[in-house]
Amino acid sequence: MSLLVKICGLSTRETLDTALEAGADMVGFVFFSPSPRHLSLETARELGREVKGRAAKVALTVDADDATLENIVETLRPELLQLHGKETIARVRDIKAKFSLPVMKVIAVETSADLAALPGYASVADRILFDARAPKGATRPGGLGAVFDWHLLEKLDLKLPFMVSGGLSADNVAEAVRVSRAGGVDVSSGVESSPGVKDPELIRNFIRAARATEELMVR
Numbered sequence: 251m252s253l254l255v256k257i258c259g260l261s262t263r264e265t266l267d268t269a270l271e272a273g274a275d276m277v278g279f280v281f282f283s284p285s286p287r288h289l290s291l292e293t294a295r296e297l298g299r300e301v302k303g304r305a306a307k308v309a310l311t312v313d314a315d316d317a318t319l320e321n322i323v324e325t326l327r328p329e330l331l332q333l334h335g336k337e338t339i340a341r342v343r344d345i346k347a348k349f350s351l352p353v354m355k356v357i358a359v360e361t362s363a364d365l366a367a368l369p370g371y372a373s374v375a376d377r378i379l380f381d382a383r384a385p386k387g388a389t390r391p392g393g394l395g396a397v398f399d400w401h402l403l404e405k406l407d408l409k410l411p412f413m414v415s416g417g418l419s420a421d422n423v424a425e426a427v428r429v430s431r432a433g434g435v436d437v438s439s440g441v442e443s444s445p446g447v448k449d450p451e452l453i454r455n456f457i458r459a460a461r462a463t464e465e466l467m468v469r
Protein backbone atom coordinates (compact mmCIF):
# COMPACT_ATOMS: atom_id res chain seq x y z
CA MET A 251 0.00 0.00 0.00
CA SER A 252 1.51 3.32 -0.93
CA LEU A 253 1.85 6.18 1.48
CA LEU A 254 1.35 9.79 0.41
CA VAL A 255 4.38 11.88 1.27
CA LYS A 256 4.10 15.65 1.47
CA ILE A 257 7.04 17.96 1.91
CA CYS A 258 5.74 21.30 3.14
CA GLY A 259 7.17 24.80 3.26
CA LEU A 260 9.36 24.58 0.18
CA SER A 261 10.68 27.94 -0.87
CA THR A 262 13.66 27.42 -3.18
CA ARG A 263 14.11 25.79 -6.56
CA GLU A 264 16.89 23.58 -5.30
CA THR A 265 14.95 22.04 -2.43
CA LEU A 266 11.78 21.76 -4.51
CA ASP A 267 13.76 19.80 -7.12
CA THR A 268 15.20 17.60 -4.40
CA ALA A 269 11.71 16.79 -3.09
CA LEU A 270 10.43 16.06 -6.59
CA GLU A 271 13.39 13.91 -7.56
CA ALA A 272 13.17 11.99 -4.29
CA GLY A 273 9.55 11.17 -5.10
CA ALA A 274 7.38 13.45 -2.97
CA ASP A 275 3.69 13.03 -3.85
CA MET A 276 2.75 16.50 -2.64
CA VAL A 277 4.73 19.70 -2.32
CA GLY A 278 3.42 22.36 0.03
CA PHE A 279 3.76 26.13 -0.29
CA VAL A 280 3.05 28.37 2.68
CA PHE A 281 1.11 31.61 2.28
CA PHE A 282 1.15 33.07 5.78
CA SER A 283 3.25 36.18 6.23
CA PRO A 284 4.46 35.56 9.83
CA SER A 285 5.97 32.24 8.71
CA PRO A 286 9.66 31.86 7.83
CA ARG A 287 8.39 29.78 4.86
CA HIS A 288 6.00 32.39 3.50
CA LEU A 289 6.17 32.79 -0.26
CA SER A 290 5.54 35.88 -2.35
CA LEU A 291 3.19 35.33 -5.29
CA GLU A 292 6.12 35.90 -7.62
CA THR A 293 8.14 33.07 -6.08
CA ALA A 294 5.07 30.88 -5.94
CA ARG A 295 4.57 31.34 -9.67
CA GLU A 296 8.18 30.40 -10.39
CA LEU A 297 8.17 27.34 -8.11
CA GLY A 298 4.74 26.26 -9.30
CA ARG A 299 5.96 26.17 -12.89
CA GLU A 300 8.90 24.04 -11.84
CA VAL A 301 6.64 21.24 -10.55
CA LYS A 302 5.42 20.31 -14.02
CA GLY A 303 2.92 17.71 -12.89
CA ARG A 304 5.50 15.66 -10.96
CA ALA A 305 3.65 16.12 -7.65
CA ALA A 306 0.46 17.74 -6.42
CA LYS A 307 0.92 21.39 -5.48
CA VAL A 308 -0.63 22.24 -2.14
CA ALA A 309 -1.38 25.83 -1.13
CA LEU A 310 -1.32 26.27 2.64
CA THR A 311 -3.30 29.21 4.00
CA VAL A 312 -4.49 30.33 7.42
CA ASP A 313 -7.95 31.88 7.57
CA ALA A 314 -7.39 33.51 4.19
CA ASP A 315 -10.12 35.65 2.63
CA ASP A 316 -11.50 35.04 -0.84
CA ALA A 317 -9.34 37.68 -2.55
CA THR A 318 -6.16 36.18 -1.11
CA LEU A 319 -7.20 32.68 -2.09
CA GLU A 320 -8.07 33.87 -5.57
CA ASN A 321 -4.60 35.35 -6.08
CA ILE A 322 -2.94 32.19 -4.81
CA VAL A 323 -5.07 29.90 -6.94
CA GLU A 324 -4.47 31.98 -10.06
CA THR A 325 -0.73 32.14 -9.47
CA LEU A 326 0.17 28.69 -8.19
CA ARG A 327 -2.62 26.62 -9.76
CA PRO A 328 -2.65 24.23 -6.79
CA GLU A 329 -4.23 20.78 -6.89
CA LEU A 330 -5.19 21.00 -3.21
CA LEU A 331 -5.97 23.75 -0.70
CA GLN A 332 -4.70 23.13 2.83
CA LEU A 333 -6.73 25.13 5.34
CA HIS A 334 -4.57 25.48 8.42
CA GLY A 335 -6.49 28.06 10.43
CA LYS A 336 -9.75 28.25 12.37
CA GLU A 337 -11.91 27.94 9.24
CA THR A 338 -15.43 26.86 10.22
CA ILE A 339 -17.21 23.94 8.59
CA ALA A 340 -19.31 26.42 6.60
CA ARG A 341 -16.20 28.28 5.44
CA VAL A 342 -14.57 25.03 4.30
CA ARG A 343 -17.69 24.18 2.30
CA ASP A 344 -17.76 27.70 0.85
CA ILE A 345 -14.06 27.63 -0.21
CA LYS A 346 -14.44 24.25 -1.84
CA ALA A 347 -17.44 25.43 -3.83
CA LYS A 348 -15.96 28.83 -4.77
CA PHE A 349 -12.62 27.53 -5.99
CA SER A 350 -13.69 24.11 -7.29
CA LEU A 351 -10.65 22.54 -5.69
CA PRO A 352 -10.24 19.70 -3.22
CA VAL A 353 -9.69 20.88 0.32
CA MET A 354 -7.62 19.38 3.13
CA LYS A 355 -8.76 20.68 6.52
CA VAL A 356 -6.24 20.63 9.31
CA ILE A 357 -7.39 19.44 12.71
CA ALA A 358 -5.11 20.65 15.51
CA VAL A 359 -4.72 17.87 18.06
CA GLU A 360 -3.65 17.90 21.67
CA THR A 361 -6.31 15.85 23.44
CA SER A 362 -9.19 13.59 22.38
CA ALA A 363 -11.54 16.57 22.77
CA ASP A 364 -9.95 18.07 19.67
CA LEU A 365 -11.50 15.28 17.61
CA ALA A 366 -15.07 16.30 18.48
CA ALA A 367 -15.36 18.57 15.44
CA LEU A 368 -14.10 15.88 13.10
CA PRO A 369 -17.45 14.53 11.77
CA GLY A 370 -18.53 18.01 10.70
CA TYR A 371 -15.29 18.72 8.87
CA ALA A 372 -15.23 15.22 7.39
CA SER A 373 -18.62 15.93 5.82
CA VAL A 374 -17.26 18.86 3.77
CA ALA A 375 -13.50 18.33 3.29
CA ASP A 376 -11.80 15.95 0.84
CA ARG A 377 -9.11 14.94 3.25
CA ILE A 378 -8.03 15.63 6.80
CA LEU A 379 -4.59 16.46 8.13
CA PHE A 380 -4.02 15.88 11.83
CA ASP A 381 -1.32 18.20 13.12
CA ALA A 382 -0.06 19.05 16.61
CA ARG A 383 -1.95 21.92 18.25
CA ALA A 384 0.36 24.92 18.48
CA PRO A 385 1.05 26.18 21.99
CA LYS A 386 -0.74 29.36 23.13
CA GLY A 387 1.12 32.43 21.94
CA ALA A 388 2.80 30.66 19.00
CA THR A 389 3.35 32.92 16.01
CA ARG A 390 1.90 30.33 13.63
CA PRO A 391 -0.55 27.43 13.97
CA GLY A 392 1.76 24.81 12.44
CA GLY A 393 5.21 24.11 11.12
CA LEU A 394 6.61 24.17 14.64
CA GLY A 395 8.09 20.69 14.80
CA ALA A 396 5.76 19.79 17.68
CA VAL A 397 4.56 16.18 18.02
CA PHE A 398 1.13 15.09 19.28
CA ASP A 399 0.09 11.75 20.74
CA TRP A 400 -0.61 9.60 17.66
CA HIS A 401 -2.42 7.08 19.90
CA LEU A 402 -5.34 9.55 19.91
CA LEU A 403 -5.97 8.44 16.30
CA GLU A 404 -5.65 4.73 17.02
CA LYS A 405 -9.37 3.97 17.14
CA LEU A 406 -10.42 6.51 14.58
CA ASP A 407 -13.02 5.30 12.10
CA LEU A 408 -12.71 7.92 9.41
CA LYS A 409 -13.95 7.21 5.90
CA LEU A 410 -12.01 10.14 4.46
CA PRO A 411 -8.31 9.87 3.57
CA PHE A 412 -6.16 11.39 6.27
CA MET A 413 -2.58 12.39 6.83
CA VAL A 414 -0.56 13.00 9.94
CA SER A 415 2.00 15.71 10.65
CA GLY A 416 3.70 17.53 13.49
CA GLY A 417 7.31 16.98 14.39
CA LEU A 418 7.82 14.12 11.97
CA SER A 419 11.33 13.15 10.89
CA ALA A 420 13.09 10.20 9.29
CA ASP A 421 13.47 8.78 12.81
CA ASN A 422 9.81 8.73 13.88
CA VAL A 423 7.80 8.56 10.66
CA ALA A 424 7.48 4.75 10.73
CA GLU A 425 6.10 4.80 14.26
CA ALA A 426 3.69 7.64 13.41
CA VAL A 427 2.27 5.64 10.50
CA ARG A 428 2.11 2.41 12.47
CA VAL A 429 0.21 3.96 15.37
CA SER A 430 -2.04 6.38 13.49
CA ARG A 431 -2.69 4.20 10.40
CA ALA A 432 -2.55 7.41 8.35
CA GLY A 433 -2.49 7.14 4.58
CA GLY A 434 -0.07 10.02 4.30
CA VAL A 435 2.59 11.99 6.13
CA ASP A 436 3.50 15.65 6.02
CA VAL A 437 6.74 17.24 7.18
CA SER A 438 8.35 20.63 7.32
CA SER A 439 10.63 21.29 10.34
CA GLY A 440 12.00 17.74 10.32
CA VAL A 441 13.64 18.33 6.95
CA GLU A 442 15.17 21.69 7.85
CA SER A 443 18.51 22.79 9.26
CA SER A 444 16.83 25.88 10.81
CA PRO A 445 13.29 27.31 10.56
CA GLY A 446 12.51 27.89 6.90
CA VAL A 447 15.77 26.44 5.58
CA LYS A 448 15.18 23.06 3.94
CA ASP A 449 18.05 20.57 3.87
CA PRO A 450 18.25 18.40 0.72
CA GLU A 451 19.79 15.47 2.57
CA LEU A 452 17.10 15.52 5.26
CA ILE A 453 14.41 15.65 2.55
CA ARG A 454 15.87 12.58 0.85
CA ASN A 455 16.24 10.74 4.16
CA PHE A 456 12.67 11.51 5.15
CA ILE A 457 11.19 10.30 1.88
CA ARG A 458 13.32 7.15 2.01
CA ALA A 459 12.18 6.44 5.59
CA ALA A 460 8.54 7.12 4.71
CA ARG A 461 8.71 4.78 1.71
CA ALA A 462 10.26 2.06 3.87
CA THR A 463 7.15 2.10 6.07
CA GLU A 464 4.95 1.09 3.15
CA GLU A 465 5.86 -2.56 3.66
CA LEU A 466 4.57 -2.33 7.22
CA MET A 467 1.18 -0.94 6.20
CA VAL A 468 -1.56 -3.53 6.50
CA ARG A 469 -5.00 -2.34 5.45
Ligand SMILES: O=C(O)c1ccccc1NCC(=O)[C@H](O)[C@H](O)COP(=O)(O)O
Nearest residue numbers: 258285392393394395415416417438439
Ligand atom coordinates in the same frame (compact mmCIF):
# COMPACT_ATOMS: atom_id res chain seq x y z
O1 LIG B 1 5.13 26.03 8.00
C1 LIG B 1 4.64 27.03 8.49
O2 LIG B 1 5.34 28.00 8.81
C2 LIG B 1 3.19 27.10 8.78
C3 LIG B 1 2.60 28.31 9.04
C4 LIG B 1 1.26 28.38 9.33
C5 LIG B 1 0.49 27.23 9.34
C6 LIG B 1 1.06 26.01 9.07
C7 LIG B 1 2.42 25.93 8.78
N1 LIG B 1 3.01 24.74 8.51
C8 LIG B 1 2.34 23.50 8.50
C9 LIG B 1 3.16 22.45 7.90
O3 LIG B 1 4.19 22.67 7.34
C10 LIG B 1 2.69 21.06 7.93
O4 LIG B 1 1.43 20.97 7.41
C11 LIG B 1 2.79 20.45 9.29
O5 LIG B 1 2.27 21.27 10.26
C12 LIG B 1 4.17 19.99 9.59
O6 LIG B 1 4.90 20.85 10.32
P1 LIG B 1 6.21 20.38 11.12
O7 LIG B 1 5.81 20.04 12.51
O8 LIG B 1 7.09 21.57 11.06
O9 LIG B 1 6.80 19.22 10.38
